[in-house]
Amino acid sequence: MSSARATRWSLPALCAALLACQPPAADRAMPPKQLYFPSGMFFAQPEPISAPRSGALFVASSNFDRRYDDGRMTGIDISALSCSVAPAGSCLPDFPANVMSRYPDGNDFPLESLGDGAIDEKVLASLAGEMDGIETTGGVFRLLVPSRAENSLLQVMDATGHRITCRGEGATDDCSVGAIPLEANRTTTSGVPRVPAPFSVSISRPDGDAFVTSLQFADSPAATGQNPAVFTVKLNALNPQVTDDSFINLGNIRSQSVAMGSRYAFMTGAQGLALRLIDRQSAKRVINAAIELDFNLLETRGLALAGDQSEVFVAARSPDALLQLHVRGAATDTPSFSLAHAELLPLGASQVRVMDKPSGGHVAFVTSLGSQSFDAVGQTQGSLVVYDDEAAQQVAILDGFGLQPYGLALQPIPPGVRLYVGLFGEGRIAVVDIPDLDRPEDARLVARLGTSHVCVTNPSSRGCAALNP
């Protein structure tokens, strides 16, 4: 292994080891109604969509610095945020809301202002990653959340409205209890297969097939650093069981995010396998899309697949960019790709979501973390980029509205969309409205939910001073 590759692998491993070895301290419960380093997000809206005010937003707090004992899953009843029921000044205006007059301040409200009935909270293992959900029956959503903390758990829960039920055996309020360990083979002779540091999950609709990615390689035997291999887990979200047969060897380049297509699971990673496809019909068949031949990048992060699978949008790092790839034969034995467009992005390109425009074409949304400094101001705090593939242009960039925009959840409200943007660095959710996707440049920040945790994590930072002038 080259020294650079060894460094690449050893640094995350060292960080993970240091974090894992922190002695647990007593009484480190996360305050109620607090979001803390939100990572995974999912908007649950039963079909057919009955009213724009309905639905539930689920936010996984990753407890990234492990200040608290555990992470958290928060379910928020969107209807309870509406200005028709919530107190004036602490409510979410109906869609489409007006632009905030004092951008970015002016419509910020903590979750504490909501009644207890509007919020549901369950415990998660720390370091939760990207989550996904699928509607099962009767408006019940099955949610999957991987966590990179001890035992590398995949947590399963059901949600009715915003109410969460942990599905692990013996679990009540702690969804890590009875969760599926993805490193159970660590103690076996070979130590594999296993998925250390599971990060992203995507569920195929309606069949429920799901894949989980892994940020780290699994060594064999465990803790030897030998025979590195990266595995993914394939399971069914509707009947989640994991055996050794569920693991698929992907080679020795880590995987990052995943998006499910009808035939293939699309996975991002790093140079060499920046985009790979795992054949859902023959799981041992892995196709390298070889996008590095057309765009010389170092690694890839989030991705999103258009509804008709004709396009895939990939966020790249070094340089930060949004790549739009044409996909041909996405449901055939021989899919092919071509780079249609590359759009340079602000620092820290992360999550991607895509929606169809009413008149044709797509609008992609990308979060960028910015400089990842708690003293950041303006655009260095991070950005939300709106890209219109018909014009092949970035048509809107929102920035300066919070630290480290990362997670994305979409609430389609035809002809527009309401976006919930997780502000990873400050523990809040920004709400952005686009009234009409045919005019995606008309993106506006309309509210921010939650209480900033900047003064908890960095009391002396400029971000805290800005909150408490």
Place this chain on the structure above:
Amino acid sequence: MSPSSQAVLTRRRILPYALGAAALVAVALACSQAGTPQPGGISGTYDMARVGDYVFVTSADLSELRVIDAHGDGGPNGAGPRDWVRAPNPLQALEIPVDGRPVGLVKDLRYTDVAVDDVTPAGGEVAGPYVYAFAGGRSQISVVGADPAIFRQVQVLPTGAPVTAASAQGPSGAGASSTLYYATLMGGAGQLWAVDVPPTAQLNVPEPPALSPRMLLQMDAGEAISALQVLPTRQELAVATRAALPDGGVVTGRTFALLPSSGATRPLAFGAPIRILATHPGTSDGRFRSEEKLFGVVDEDSCGGGGAPNCARILTVDVASGQPALDFTGQAALPIPFPRGLPRALTFMANRKVRSNLAPLDAGGLADLPLVGLVTNTDGELVFFEAVGRPVLGTEPVPDDGGLPDVAPQWTLRHSNQEFLPGVGTGFFYEDAGGAAFPTLPPQAGCGEDAGVGQGLQQCSVRTGLGTAVAEQVTILFEGRIPDLIDVFDMPMTPADEQTFHASGKPVSRAMPGARIVLSTAAGTCGEVSMTSISGTDLMTTDPIPPGCTNRTSFTVRAADPEPYVVLGQFSGYIGRIGDQASRDFPGTPYYRPDPVVSGGVIPPALRLEMGIRTAGIQRDFRWVFQTSTGFQPLFFSLSTDPTTGWPGYHLPYGVAAMPDAPRIFVSYPSVPRTPLLGTGAVIELNPTLMVPSEANVQIGAFYR
């Protein structure tokens, strides 16, 4: 001794060491300056713009511009490295704060017919008073002074909608205004604006006058403006638009020249949607004037995207006529193709030489290219192409001293070939239908007049054409299935219809009488018949249909005598057919026009090969496989990204600027890993006469971070 006096003593003891250490650091810094300019901490290095002796580059992530002082006499002994323009406190690089996150950068452009100074030769660009910074998704443009006395943002122009393109025309004389043209996108429709920007004396004041944009054009719904390029000599503006048909339809576009003073337009016949426009300076000898041609990078969304065959490419039109430009052959110039990646930035360098593998030693290994096109590509290369070259016609008179003939410059548009080996076939093997290779090839007879009689493909016969060949794996299948005539869905509706095979929309001409038509039912292959004729889109047979095939669902056509071999290319797909004891030239699509002295002025076939007598024991789907080379390699520069000996992270070039007074090119890289001291951006300085052509380079002039 009191604590305070002890502290003073301690300080006195430490002070000499501290001063010594500081001196060492200063010496180290001074020494390192000779090879490396002082770090400027840039991040987000995208577009670049040269104005006189200064090169502007975006530092987008910090919302600022930086400037490289590129004076030819910069650095020790005038040999560089040049340095960032320093701030009033010279320990710091000058930062020019601008609004938003600038990614795009344009400058005032105008050309001169007479030499003005070292960096403004005849035909060169005249420095204007401003550069303009903007970014997609932002509704503003920053106007920045380009004179060293006014290196600051002097005005922010609100645009009301996101900016999609911009181009600026420099002032016609002292006291005149610059004109900034820009495009916005509102509600899915482009708008074209112009605004006069007064001289710095009027704008660089405490309360400058507000700029007053005027709308020139409102595009149709769904039509965005993708590129603008001023044509200052003609006082025109080239405009390229893009329209995407709904539901993933074809991307279209048009390009036209607008005369803003009258509103008149005329088409510019690129023949494809364009997303980058650029024009060029003239040569200082006056033989090729500035702005004669307009170059356009095709919108790859219109043709399959980067990596799709013949898609990413540069086209050119003659500015005066608006028609495709003619090259030295008198024919429409071929496009400059890019097999991989997407071109990012396009600029030109006049009156310069570049190192070339094919340049004669007498010329010092340097090719004299009066006008060089420079293109950064997302595959990591900086490509140099001939926009005015010196193609050897073979008719040049040899001088009396017997030296090299004086090759006159000719209008060209082509890559600069760097390959000195001819295109051939290599790696031959022969295998059976199951893919098992035979240990030896069938008997070879050699080539030429003394050749005997060999069996099957004669490997010495394989030749590829310079400028038409494709580097790929070629397979020659005996009685192979003919592409696009495989598993053709076809269900006869009546018994009379059973001997007709419908192949509407299929290339039926690939089949010829005698071909075998293999029939299939839902259960699989059921039999085959011999094709006897073709009628329109149908294939016919007079053979009786096998009894088990009366309810066929599909058919496949296989080659048969007299031409039973199907020639396939890994990228070309179906190349053609050939028979026993035959030689065949297979044409290709020209992408490079060689010197007439090399090609004789004719287009060579892409592939030429010869078959001997039929190989003993050959069966259906037995095949020859080999790899072709092309004898063609574009001239490019790339940096080695080897983590120990190279430049890790320098894998994506973006902006490019060339100095007119010296062999010096600046290239920005936004892909460099961030360090605690340095940002994610870098600019390198490259001497095109010293680079290693078409290989990953380790040595460069300097880098700026």
